[in-house]
Every structure is written in structure tokens, then in C-alpha cells.
Amino acid sequence: MSWQQVCTTDDVDEDAIEEFDVGDITLLVANAGGEYYAFPPNCPHQETPLSMGMIEGETLICIKHLWQWNLRTGELGDNAESPLLKYEVKVEEGAVMVNLEKELKYNYQ
Amino acid sequence: MPRTAEEFLSPPSVPEDCYVSSSVYTDPDLYAEEEEKLLRRTWKFVCHVSEVPNIGDYRTHDWTGVPLVTVRSPDKKVRTFVNSCSHRGSRVVRYPAGNMKHMTCFFHLWEYDLYGNCTYQTRDEGYEAHGPTKEQAGLREVRTDTFCGLVFMNFDGNAAPLREYIGETATAFESIFGENDFEIFHLNRTHMKGNWKAWFLTNCDFYHEWGHQVNRSTNLTSPDYHDRPWRLNHAQGHGYTARKLDNEPFVVQYKNYKGWKNRDGLVLRGLQPGELVLTDLFPNTSVFMRTTCVRINHSTPYGPDHTVMEERGLGIKGESEADRRQRAKEFTQVWGPYSRNGAEDVAFVEESHRCQEFGANKYDVISRNEPIGDGLQRPQSDAYVRLFYDKWGDYMGRPANNPKNLMTAAE
Amino acid sequence: MTISDDQIKNLIYKSCRLLDAEEFDDYLDLYTEDFEYKVTNYSPEIKSDQEWMDANRAELKGLLANVPLHFRLLGSFMRHATVYDIERNGADTANALTYVTIYYTTPEGATSVWAVGRYHDKIDVSGDTPLIADRNMKLETREVGIGTHLPM
Ligand code: FES
Ligand code: FES
Ligand SMILES: [Fe+2]
Numbered sequence: 001m002s003w004q005q006v007c008t009t010d011d012v013d014e015d016a017i018e019e020f021d022v023g024d025i026t027l028l029v030a031n032a033g034g035e036y037y038a039f040p041p042n043c044p045h046q047e048t049p050l051s052m053g054m055i056e057g058e059t060l061i062c063i064k065h066l067w068q069w070n071l072r073t074g075e076l077g078d079n080a081e082s083p084l085l086k087y088e089v090k091v092e093e094g095a096v097m098v099n100l101e102k103e104l105k106y107n108y109q
Numbered sequence: 110m111p112r113t114a115e116e117f118l119s120p121p122s123v124p125e126d127c128y129v130s131s132s133v134y135t136d137p138d139l140y141a142e143e144e145e146k147l148l149r150r151t152w153k154f155v156c157h158v159s160e161v162p163n164i165g166d167y168r169t170h171d172w173t174g175v176p177l178v179t180v181r182s183p184d185k186k187v188r189t190f191v192n193s194c195s196h197r198g199s200r201v202v203r204y205p206a207g208n209m210k211h212m213t214c215f216f217h218l219w220e221y222d223l224y225g226n227c228t229y230q231t232r233d234e235g236y237e238a239h240g241p242t243k244e245q246a247g248l249r250e251v252r253t254d255t256f257c258g259l260v261f262m263n264f265d266g267n268a269a270p271l272r273e274y275i276g277e278t279a280t281a282f283e284s285i286f287g288e289n290d291f292e293i294f295h296l297n298r299t300h301m302k303g304n305w306k307a308w309f310l311t312n313c314d315f316y317h318e319w320g321h322q323v324n325r326s327t328n329l330t331s332p333d334y335h336d337r338p339w340r341l342n343h344a345q346g347h348g349y350t351a352r353k354l355d356n357e358p359f360v361v362q363y364k365n366y367k368g369w370k371n372r373d374g375l376v377l378r379g380l381q382p383g384e385l386v387l388t389d390l391f392p393n394t395s396v397f398m399r400t401t402c403v404r405i406n407h408s409t410p411y412g413p414d415h416t417v418m419e420e421r422g423l424g425i426k427g428e429s430e431a432d433r434r435q436r437a438k439e440f441t442q443v444w445g446p447y448s449r450n451g452a453e454d455v456a457f458v459e460e461s462h463r464c465q466e467f468g469a470n471k472y473d474v475i476s477r478n479e480p481i482g483d484g485l486q487r488p489q490s491d492a493y494v495r496l497f498y499d500k501w502g503d504y505m506g507r508p509a510n511n512p513k514n515l516m517t518a519a520e
Numbered sequence: 521m522t523i524s525d526d527q528i529k530n531l532i533y534k535s536c537r538l539l540d541a542e543e544f545d546d547y548l549d550l551y552t553e554d555f556e557y558k559v560t561n562y563s564p565e566i567k568s569d570q571e572w573m574d575a576n577r578a579e580l581k582g583l584l585a586n587v588p589l590h591f592r593l594l595g596s597f598m599r600h601a602t603v604y605d606i607e608r609n610g611a612d613t614a615n616a617l618t619y620v621t622i623y624y625t626t627p628e629g630a631t632s633v634w635a636v637g638r639y640h641d642k643i644d645v646s647g648d649t650p651l652i653a654d655r656n657m658k659l660e661t662r663e664v665g666i667g668t669h670l671p672m
Contacts, residue, residue, distance in 0.1 A: 052589055054330060054365050063326055063589060065319070160566060168565070205565045296565045297572070299665060322589045368575075368582020438574040445667070447559050447573040449583070452667025453591045459666065 005095045006038065012096070015055040025103045027087065029096055030071060032058050037071045038087040038098045044106045045082070060084065120472055120510065126495050127476035129509040131465040133501070134304035134473075139512055140413035144173040147392060147504040149264040152274050154394040154407040155179050157421060158258045159292040161187055165208045165223060171409055172262070177251065178202040178212070179260060182223040187255060189262045190225045190248040195241070201248075212248075225250050257286035259396075259405070278342045281349035281388040282396050288378035291403060294437055295422030297445055303458035304465075305410035308418055309393040310497060311454050312406060313348065315488040316477060320457060323449035326365040328385075333359060338485035339492050346391030346500030348493040354481070358384035361400070366449070372400040375436055377425075389493060391500055402440040414462060420444060420451060472510075523614075523645040529603045531650045532618050532641065536599035539671065544584040552644050552651045553577060559672055561637075561659040572659070573671065580671065587669050597634060597670070598623045612646040613653065620657070622672060635661035635672065 004022050012018045012031040019028055019041060030037045032055045039060075043050050048064040055061075059077055061068045068077030069084040076083060085106065088099035121128050133139060149172075156168045156179060167180040169192060176192040178201065194201050194214040201214045201221065211228065212221040220229035227246035230236060253262045254271040256279070261271050268274070301308065311317055318324035328334055336353040352358055360383035363369045373382035377398065380386070386398040397404040403423040408416045422440040424433055444451040464470040475494045479487035486492035498509040508514065531550060538547040551557075557580055559573035575583065605617040617638060624634035637659040644653040657672045 048589070052367075052586070054326065056330070061330060063322065066325065066329055206567055293566050294568070295570050296563050298565075298663060299667070300663065320591055322586055322591070366582065367585050368579040434571070434574065437571050441572055441574065442579075445572050446664045447667060447669070447672075449586070449590065449669065452593075452669065455666040456591065456593065 002099060002101045003090075003097050004100050006098045007096050009036065009091060009094050009096060012036065017051050017053060017055065017060075019051050022098075022100055025100055027098065027100075029089075029098075030055055030060060032060075032071050035072065036089050036091055036096050038089045038096075040085055040104050040106065042106070043067065044084060047108060118471060121474055121476075123474065123476040125508075125510055126499065127491070128472045128474050129498050130512055131468075131470050131473055133498075133509055133512055134307055134462065134465050135413050136512070137413055139505075139507075140410070142505060146506070147501065148173050148410070150268055150504065151265075151392050152254075152261040152263045152268070152271050152390075154390075154405065155189065155253070155260040155262050157291065157293050157405065157423060158187070158255060158260060159423075159426065160206065161260070163208065165210055166206075167202060167209060168206050169202050169204065171411075172264070174411065175264075176200050177262070179253065179262070180209070180212075180223050187253055187260055188223075188225065189251040189253040190221075191251065193248075194219060195227060195246040195248065196230075219246070221248055257283055258291060259286075259394075274345055275390065276342050276345045276347065278340075278345070278347040278349055278388060278390065281340070281351050281386055282398065285377060285379035285386070285398055285403075290426045291423040292426035293421055294424045294433060295420070295440055295445065297420050299418045299420075299446065299455055301408075301416045301418055301455055301458055302414055303416055303455075303462035304413055305393055305408045305416045306497075306501075307458045307461060308408050308416055308454070309389070309395070310494050311457055312387075312395045313389045313493045313497065314491070315350075316491070317454075317457060318489075321450050321453055323366055323443065327361050327363050327369075330365050331360060331362050333357070335479070335487045335489065336481070337488055338481050338483075339488065339490060340485075341492060341496050343496065346496060347389060348496060349386065349388040350488050351386040354483075354485075361385050369442065372439060375401045375432055375439075377401060377403070391497065399443065400439075402436050404440065404444050414466065416458075418455065522611075523643075523650045525606050528606055528614060528616055528643050528645070528650050531643065531652065532603055532616060532639065533601060535652065535655075536601045536620070540596070540598055542587075542670075544587075548577065548581060548584070550652055551577065551655075552653045555652060556654045557671055558654075558656045559659060560656055561662050563662065575671075583669065590669050593624075593666055593668055595624060595626045597668075598625065599672075601639070608645075609642075612644065614643045614645050614650075616641040616643055620672070633661075635659055635664055637661065637672065 006020045012029050014031050017028050017030045026041050027038050028041050043062040052063045053061050058070050058072050059068050060071050067080040085104040090097045153172050160168050161181045164181050164183050169178050177189055178192040179189045182188050192201050196219050199216040201212045218231045222228045225248040227243040251262050256271050337350045337359045339348050341348045358381040364371045376382050388396040393407050395406040405421040408418045410416050424436040475491040477491040479490040481487045502508050535550050557575050560571050563570050600621045601618050603618045607615045621636050622634040623631050625631045637657050640656040642654040644651045
């Protein structure tokens with residue numbers, strides 16, 4: 001699987017995070033101020049579902065220990081101790097396309 | 110690295126004031142001493158004046174095992190009496206609240222007026238020979254005073270007056286209570302298997318907000334969360350957190366909890382939208398002002414491991430039904446037995462107690478230090494908890510980190 | 521098609537079973553779009569009724585989505601309900617009164633009565649299937665230990 005349509009832009013409200021399944025891959029799509037981002041469903045820290053997290057501007061916040069990442073730059077924000085893995089995303093005529101060539105996974109200890 | 114038995118039994122390697130012995134939560138002798146030296150010598154919260162608005166309105170309650178009745182007397186003053194008949198000791202007033210013209214003991218029908226005078230002894234000729242006379246048989250009155258609509262009592266006739274006791278900590282709530290005409294709309298009580306101090310200090314330990322999903326999402330995500338200093342009252346053992354150093358309010362992000370909105374309607378006078386102010390009065394009363402409602406929290410201990418937590422919600426007297434409903438809704442979203450926060454605190458206390466009770470946890474670590482400048486500490490510092498145990502040590506004549514050390518205690 | 525009393529009873533019993541099983545999505549499907557859910561009781565201390573939970577669809581949905589992330593009472597609840605009375609309010613709504621006993625079982629298997637109360641339901645019977653339009657769980661029990669995040 002490479003580029004796949006995961007949803008339409010209307011499926012994810014502004015500042016919301018929604019979960020989608022494409023084949024065997026579960027992923028989250030976030031709409032941060034009109035920009036779309038896709039990433040694995042759980043926090044790299046302790047597998048907390050990031051679907052319960054928050055979007056503040058460009059920042060994604062996990063609800064457990066409040067690790068934060070800048071979704072655009074990938075930069076680590078407050079509390080965060082490891083990076084967020086992201087899928088490549090492009091929006092084409094209202095379709096949110098994600099490069100699912102390889103499922104992104106964390107090595108939880 | 111796991112600790113060895115020896116390490117486990119030794120005090121933690123932190124400064125002396127940064128840990129307490131778990132025995133302060135579990136030891137029956139220490140508890141008995143607390144009743145005598147601390148709980149009977151400090152001001153105890155009784156109720157809000159709106160619970161006894163009219164002459165004859167009463168509330169019953171207990172303190173240090175003693176049943177009490179607080180009543181508004183015909184001269185409109187609120188008084189408290191030991192709720193035990195001078196005859197053979199029966200509890201006189203038996204219902205939690207109500208209105209009465211006088212107090213009649215149900216056992217042999219002696220009667221007391223609302224000033225505590227004994228006004229009737231059934232077949233009183235039987236007392237002519239040996240007494241007691243009615244004059245000798247009044248109820249025991251307990252010192253009672255009111256500040257900002259909060260009724261307090263104190264068994265100790267020599268203690269400093271209530272206003273002096275609250276001291277500068279009044280800054281946190283005096284104007285808010287002055288500007289709003291409050292009335293009670295919520296009350297719940299919970300029996301806890303845990304110590305009264307642990308309950309109170311859970312309120313004062315902001316670090317525990319990490320344990321609450323609702324506090325993580327609405328409080329801790331607020332960018333200025335850590336910018337409010339603790340304001341400590343060293344003389345009396347109280348503390349509060351309110352405005353930030355620049356006098357801007359700390360604003361809770363209610364919208365961050367799914368299904369909720371920010372709170373910018375029905376804001377109490379003296380507060381800003383979303384603002385939160387928290388006050389802790391030694392030894393166990395907390396007053397929380399959360400944008401649209403007030404929570405008063407205190408507890409009644411019945412032993413080292415049995416505490417009844419009591420939580421009250423206040424709204425505005427005479428407001429419309431719709432406003433009251435919204436206020437009550439916002440109160441119970443956070444507090445109360447079906448809330449997102451209050452219910453969890455009880456479990457925090459009980460789970461710790463379970464380990465302290467039989468020695469699985471010897472020491473309570475209170476070493477957090479988060480300076481914010483000017484000698485002040487940020488909310489998640491343990492500065493207030495340390496102050497609490499400093500005061501506790503003063504009242505008890507024992508250090509909280511080693512309360513059974515008689516050498517130190519004798520100093 | 522008129523909705524029968526049995527359909528109303530089944531709806532109420534189903535609401536108990538789905539809550540016991542914590543099947544929250546299906547539970548919410550038993551309600552109308554703009555329902556009101558309340559847990560209330562009478563407090564002799566303050567001499568008035570009080571609300572301990574008051575939520576609309578969005579609020580209850582948010583709450584139930586958050587439940588797994590909350591620190592919560594471990595164990596399970598079992599609701600035992602009996603519908604005592606169903607009264608029709610014209611063709612579109614009915615009122616139902618249900619007595620409810622809620623048992624709590626710890627993870628170690630010890631069971632106790634958690635709370636008793638009455639559902640005062642307004643049922644929407646205007647459609648093909650009945651839906652709960654309003655529920656007021658009026659509790660007798662006011663002492664519930666550490667409490668719970670769940671509707672009753
Ligand atoms: S689990 Fe996400 S920050 Fe810790
Ligand atoms: S005990 Fe009260 S009248 Fe006898
Ligand atoms: Fe708490």
C-alpha cells in the first residue's frame with residue numbers, strides 16, 4: 001500500500017483528531033487549523049490513545065503526561081522526551097491522502 | 110534500583126521537613142492526642158449560614174466524637190451546643206437539619222431553649238431533694254463565630270478569635286464572599302477508610318492533579334498553570350493560590366474536556382471567566398472558587414482510619430431556576446460523587462491508607478520544591494504540605510517525621 | 521404502530537444491561553437526540569432536592585469517552601430493575617417509573633448494594649421504537665463511597 005485516501009477533509013473538524021482504519025492499519029488524522037496530519041494511534045510514551053489528546057494551534061498534546069509535539073515541524077514541545085512518528089499527508093480535492101507504504105510503529109519497552 | 114529492607118525502613122534521604130512518618134495517619138495514640146491538642150483547639154468549619162437562615166434552624170454534626178447541634182437562637186446569633194442531654198446523656202437533636210422551637214430530649218422529655226437553658230424537667234419535684242435544678246442543667250455551649258458566611262466552632266475558649274485565626278488568608282475569599290450573596294445547593298458526605306490529614310492534604314497537593322484526567326486536560330494544559338504562587342500564612346498554617354504574579358487570573362481550559370465548554374457565563378463577582386482560586390485553612394477546611402460556584406470541603410475524623418468527608422456547593426441566592434441548574438451542573442461536573450474529580454480523591458486517600466495501615470509504606474515524601482522567585486513556590490511544590498506539618502508539630506509538640514521520638518518530643 | 525408497554529419495559533431493561541456491560545455507544549442509542557439525563561436526590565441536610573449529575577447528549581458522550589482515561593473504581597455494577605408503572609401522555613410520550621437496585625462487585629468478587637433509587641423516565645413513543653427522552657435517576661442512597669463516573 002502506498003498513497004491511500006483515508007478520509008475527506010470534512011471528516012475531521014478543526015482542532016479535532018479522528019481515528020481511521022485502512023486495511024490493517026489504524027491511524028489518526030488531525031486537523032490543526034486546516035492543515036491535516038496523520039500519525040499512529042498511540043502515544044510514543046505509554047501507548048495512551050492520542051485520539052483523546054488535544055490540538056492547540058499546531059501542537060498535539062497527549063492527555064496522559066502532556067507530552068507535546070509541533071505537528072508541522074515535528075519539534076518536541078513541553079514534557080516530550082521522544083519524537084512523534086508521522087505519515088506523509090497530501091490533500092487532493094478534499095481527499096486526505098496518506099502514504100501508508102509502511103505502518104509506523106513505536107518500539108514500546 | 111529496588112530498596113533493601115534496611116533502606117525501606119530508614120527515613121528517605123531528603124531534608125528533615127521533607128518527609129513525614131506514616132504513623133501520623135495510622136497511630137491510634139497519636140490520633141487521640143490530635144483530638145486533644147489540635148482538633149479541640151483550632152476552629153472547625155460547621156456549615157454555611159444559608160443552612161441556618163431562620164430562628165430555630167439547626168444542623169447537627171460531630172467533632173472529635175462529640176455530637177453537636179448548631180442553631181440560630183431567637184436573638185439571631187448562631188450558637189453551638191454539645192448535643193447531649195444533661196440528664197442521662199442521650200443525643201437531644203437527632204435529625205441532620207430542620208427547624209425547632211426548643212429542644213426536647215426524647216428519652217425523659219427534658220427540654221432546652223435555643224440558648225441552651227434547661228427549661229423543663231419532667232416531674233421536677235423528684236429533683237427537689239438532691240438536684241440538679243434547671244439552672245444547673247443547661248447544655249454545654251461551644252464557642253461559635255461566623256466569617257464571610259462560614260460558621261466555625263472551637264472547643265477552646267482561650268483560642269484566638271476566628272478572624273484573627275483566618276488572618277491574611279482572608280484576602281483569597283473575603284471580597285468574593287462579600288460581593289456575592291451565597292446559598293447552599295449541594296451537599297454530599299462520604300465515609301472514607303483513611304486519615305483526615307490525607308484527605309485535606311490531597312486538596313493541597315496540586316501535584317496530584319496529574320492523577321485526574323479532568324485536571325490534566327483542563328488545568329494542566331493551561332499555559333500559565335505553574336505561574337500562580339502559593340501564598341502561605343506561616344503564623345496560622347493556611348495557604349492559598351489565586352492570581353499569578355502579574356495579577357492576571359489563572360484560567361481553566363474547560364473546553365479541553367470532551368463535551369464541555371469554557372465557563373464564561375454566570376461568573377461570580379470578583380472572579381474572571383474560567384478563574385480558579387483555592388484556599389486551605391488549617392487544619393482541614395478548603396474553600397474553592399471555581400468561576401461559577403464555590404465548593405467548601407471539610408472532614409470529620411472518627412479515628413485515625415475513619416474520616417467522613419463533607420462537600421458543599423454554593424450558588425447565588427435568589428437566582429433563576431435555569432441559572433441555578435447551570436451552576437449546579439458545572440459544580441457536579443467536577444465535584445460530588447458522580448463527578449470527574451471529587452470521586453477520585455477518595456480513592457487516592459484510601460489506596461495510600463491501605464499501604465500505610467500495616468507498614469507497607471513508612472514515610473510520606475513531601476519534598477517537591479518549585480521556586481518561582483521572591484521566596485515563593487509554584488503550585489506543584491509541597492511548600493504548603495510542609496507548612497501544614499510544621500504547624501501540626503507545633504500543636505502536637507512532636508515532629509511529624511518522627512512523632513514517637515520522645516527525646517525530640519520532650520524538647 | 522403503537523408502542524406496547526412491553527417494548528417500553530424492554531427499553532428500560534436494555535439500558536440497565538448496556539450500562540452494566542459498559543457498552544456506551546449502544547447505551548446512548550437508546551436515547552433521543554436531545555435527551556436530558558440526571559442523577560438527583562433529596563438531601564435532608566440542606567432540605568432540598570439536589571442534582572449530582574446533569575448531562576445532555578454531548579456531555580454524556582464526552583464523559584463516557586473519557587471514562588477509560590479516568591482513575592476509577594475497579595470492579596463491576598449490576599443493575600436490577602423492575603418497571604412499576606407506565607403512564608401514557610397522549611400518543612407521543614409515556615412516563616415510566618422503575619425501581620432500581622445497583623449491586624457493586626469488587627475485582628476480588630465481594631458484592632454489596634451500591635445504591636437504590638428510581639428511574640423517572642419520559643419515553644418517546646412517537647416512532648417505530650421507543651426512546652428515552654429524559655431520565656431522572658432519583659437516588660435514595662446518598663453515600664456511595666468513592667463514587668463513580670458512570671451514569672446510574
Ligand atoms: S502516555 Fe502520552 S505523554 Fe505519557
Ligand atoms: S436523657 Fe434526656 S431527658 Fe433523660
Ligand atoms: Fe483531587
